[in-house]
Amino acid sequence: MKEAASDDKGLIVDILTESFKDNQSVNYLIPADNRRLKRIRALMDYSYETCKLFGKVYVSDDKSGCALISFPERKKMTLKSLWLEVKLILNGIGFSNVSKAIKREKEISKNYPKSKIFYLWFIGVRPDSQNNGVGQKLMAEIIKESERMKRPIYLETSTMKNIPWYKKFGLDVYNQLDFGYNLFLIRNDR
Known part of the structure; x- marks a missing residue:
C-alpha cells in the first residue's frame, strides 16, 4: 500500500464507483435516474478530493484496490472544500437530497468519540481482483497505519x-442506525 499520487485519481474513482454502485448507503443519497452511475462517480470524486485535503488516500501496490481515510478533526471550510460540496450537490446527490445527507451525517457523527479517529470512508477492490487477498492486505496495512x-x-x-x-x-x-436500511457502525476502539 502506498499513498496515491495525483495521477491515480481516475483509477481510484473507477474502483470505488464500480465497488459501490449497488451499495445501499451510497444509493440512499444518489437519485435513481438515468445519471445514477455518473452521480456515484461524482460522490467518489468528492470523497477522493476531500480525503486528499483532510486525510489520506491509499492505493494497493498492484493498483487494484484503494482506501479513503478521513481525519474528521482536520476538516474545515475552505474555498476548495466549499466548491467540492457544490459540485457534489450539482453532479451527485442533487438538491433534493441535501437535507437527507446532512441529517444522516449528523446522526453518524454523534457516534464518534471526541478524540482523534482514523475514519475509513471507503475501501474497494476492482471486481475482477476481488477474493484474491487485495482487500485483506489493504486492511492489514490500514490497521498498522x-x-x-x-x-x-x-x-x-x-x-x-x-x-x-x-x-x-x-x-x-458498536451501533446500528436505521435510515430505511440498516447502517452498521464499526470500530476497533479499545
Missing part, C-alpha cells in the same frame, strides 16, 4: 456480509 498514528478505526457498512470480514481484523459493530 492507524496503530502507528495511535488512532482507532471507525467506519460504517450497510452490507451485512462485510461484518464478518471486518471482525477478522478485530473490528466490531
